[in-house]
Amino acid sequence: MRKGFLALVAVLVLGLALAPCGLAAQKTIKIGINAPITGDIPKVGEGSKYAAEMWLEDIKAAGGLDVGGVKYDVEVIIEDNESKPESAAKAATKLITEDEVLAIVGPQSSAQAIPAGEMANNFGTPMISPWSTNPDTTKDRPFVFRGCFLDPFQGPVVANFIKEEFGFTKAAVLYDVASDYPKGLAEVFKEAWEKNNGPGSVVAFESFTTKDADFSSQLTNIINSGAEVLFTPQYYNEVALIVQQAHELGWKNPIVGSDSWGSAETVKLCGEECYGLFFTTHYAAAGATGATKAFIDRYNQKYGYVPDDVGALTWDSLRIVQAAIQGTGGLSGDLKKDREAVKDAMANIKEFDGITGKMTFTPDGDPIKCAVIVRISDKGEFEFYKSVCP
Amino acid sequence: MQLFLQNLINALQWGSFYALIALGYSMVYGILMLFNFAHGDIFMVGAYIGFGVATGLTALAAMGTLALPNWVILVLTILISMFLTSFVGMLVERIGYRPLREAPRASAAITGLMIGIILETGNLAILGAERIRFPSLIKSTTYDLGGVFVTNKKIMIVVVSLVLMLALNEFIRRTRWGMAMRAMAFDYVVIPLMGVPLNTIASLTFALGSGLAAAAGIMFAIAYPVLDPYIGIIYGWKAFVAAILGGRGSVKGACLAGFLLGFIEIFVGAYMPSSVRDLIAYSIILLILVFRPHGFFGEPHSAKLRL
Incomplete structure (x- = not known):
């Protein structure tokens, strides 16, 4: 009885082991x-x-x-x-x-x-x-x-989008100098923007360090530089602070971001201040066709x-x-x-x-x-605005 | 000129926080010769308590239970949070510092650090790592004064800070409790022998300092409405610098030094890249301390007595 059982198990195991292989070679991917x-x-x-x-x-x-x-x-x-x-x-x-x-x-x-x-x-x-x-x-x-x-691709995308959409020639950048992603992206953007608009067209290239909460001196410089648009490739917690402080210091021009903005937290922390702003990302759910x-x-x-x-x-x-x-x-x-x-x-x-x-x-x-440009709608949704191709 | 005025206004707001937090440090340091390193985290706790109170009151107002206009909610939030946070401060003193009053000062300072970590991680455990947004109690209105931009929030923050500082100054100058505190700062060994209760004065000092920290926390949250459990650390350190710079136990000194710190940071930030901002700002302060080791209003002789 015991031997028979073992033999049965052995047959079953062998069968299991061999069966898929036999099929795989023929008809399964x-x-x-x-x-x-x-x-x-x-x-x-x-x-x-x-x-x-x-x-x-x-x-x-x-x-x-x-x-x-x-x-x-x-x-x-x-x-x-x-x-x-x-x-x-x-x-x-x-x-x-x-x-x-x-x-x-x-x-x-x-x-x-x-x-x-x-x-x-x-x-x-x-x-x-x-x-x-x-x-x-x-x-x-x-x-x-x-x-x-890739990360470096977004810089030119944002630069081209702003030029086509608004026709601006003077940009400001505010970024965290102590973090790899914003720093890299800020530099790529600057290069792309100056290629489009000539050297010196990034009129303010201001930085801060991680954990800073007050950006008033940098933003005051940015506003006084005569920049027409602000690019800030930051994470959602900083975006909320930067956007609010910029508005309080009298900034009325567009603020544009990168795919690090693409979190539901952005709108949760930033609220109405962020409505109407643009950022680049991979895909937009609202307004898709x-x-x-x-x-x-x-x-x-x-x-x-x-x-x-x-x-x-x-x-x-x-x-x-x-x-x-x-x-x-x-x-x-x-x-x-x-x-x-x-x-x-x-x-x-x-x-x-x-x-x-x-x-x-x-x-x-x-x-x-192509990257997707998303506009934060007046309801706080990420809305497809247009796609920008390299 | 515009640039200068704008930065001046930025610095006034930024300095207000340092000044309010520094007051708490300075009082505790002046009276108990104690570095209360948990103070920055009490500032954080104050902001979170403010968040809870503001959210609760806003919800009540929205349900129609209490038909309160927003500015009343704001005032109530500040007052209730100051009150609640002063108990947190008293608790910290009772549990953390009183048993160590005869211990070496280094032990008490380390206790402060540990209480700070407990407050941070306790908050993290209760509320999680997700950042929270402070409810916008006052709608931000920006006034354009000939190219210099001021918001109603900024005015409110600076005015409330100044009022609180003056109130504290009056309290210390004119009341019997204030007199007891000043006496204790003069000599905390002999004064209790004359019938002034040391424990009560210690509690009072912590309560006052924590209440001010809570006010600073709420106004900070109004100006920078993204809160996480670690916001207190860096501002605590910097306010500590302001407290030392102002001179031991000096209300006037802590306020002045707090504002000075704000001015230095903002103006260095305005003309230098941010990566060197703190380097330059704190080198300046180091230089001031080299020439004035007891700070602006510190008294050399009493500090020598116990350190």
Whole structure:
């Protein structure tokens, strides 16, 4: 009896172990998702997961994925990286070596995407990070791509937008000199603005240090410099203070920000003072049209809330993977070769029509894509205003 | 000229906070020879209590239970918060400092730091790390005085600060409690022997200082309406500098030094990059202290007695 039972278990285990492999070699494509399901930012993981579920639904509804005339089943494997760099690298390795996925979407944050990208590149597996804006994620890694623009790209975008929209020629910048992101962006903006409007056209380049609450001396200088617009690439808590103090010192011109403004906290802390201001970001939920609106409505109906930029970028990244797989023209069944082929196809994608904008990849694997200019509406919503392309 | 006047007004507001906070330091230091390093965090607690009171009163007014205009809510918020925060100060004295009154001064100073950390992290545990927005009790109106911009808030902040400083000065000069405090500052070993209750005076000192810190906290929150549990640290330090600069136990000195600090910071900030602002501002203060080691109004002999 006991022996019989053991034999039965052995057969079952063998069967389980062999069955998927047998099928996989023939008809299934596996896509890995490397996302922070637990950890510090579970909401980001949830958005990634939901976008992946919706994408899979579409594939299933179409009866599978058509690659070069052959229909494949698609399986999505979600691996939790706990929002930690080392777990992200581990998750990537597991997806590549054990699960034998064809491509990976994620991780989202740069801190995880950089180490995971190294794994993916070493193992020759295409990976696309929807949300990581740090240049190092894709740098010198032919197998690694991303779905969003880079930090330095926003500077020229803002400079061009202001010129087109308002026709201003004199700008002021107020930034935190002790923080990498605002400092980098402020410098890139200055360079771009002076390229457009000539040297010295940034009439005030004022700084403060993290934790400062009073900006009155800097803002007084800015107002006296005769600047027509103020650019401040700060985080939401500082935005609230800067905008209020600027208004109290008699500043009536536009104030423009960057994607660090794109948090619900901005409006909560800043209130009516921030209504009518502009900033650049990846995507805007309010006032979206076409495919973007369709995605938002479907997501909202299914999960009960409006997706943030992570959800939308993950959706686009999955569809880029899909387009790349289909762009290979047919899979050989040899995983190594197929991964290589998917990478080449992805690098060759031109004018991909995503819900966060049209994308074409540079040789580094970064998309050339449009940024969205958001206007904070009179109801405090982030409203799509226009998209600005490089 | 416009630039100068505008910065002058900015500095008046900025200096008011330092002056009000410095008063609390200066009184405790003058009377008990104690560096109350928790004082900056009492300022923070005052701002948060103000937030609670203001939110509560606004909600009551919105429900129609108490039909109060906004300026009444503002006055009530300041008064109630000053009252409540003075109890926090008394509690800190009772729990943190009284058992250590005979201990070395360094132990008491360290106690202050620890109480500060307890207040910060306690707040963090209760309310979380999310920043809160202070309700806008008065609608900001900007007046254009020939290119110099003044808001009703700024005027209110400077006026209320000056009124509080004068009131404190009168209290210390003209009442019996004030006289007891002055006497205690003169010699806190002998005066209790003459029948002045040391513990009561200590509590009173902490209550007054904390009440002023609460007023500063609320006005700070009106001017800079984003609060987090750590706002007290840096302003506490700087106000401490002002207290020392003003001279031990001197109300006049603390006020003057507080405003001076505000002026130096704003004017250095106006003409220099911000990364060197504090470097230059505090080098100037160091220089002043080199030439006037007891501050503006400090009395050399009494300080020598116990330090």
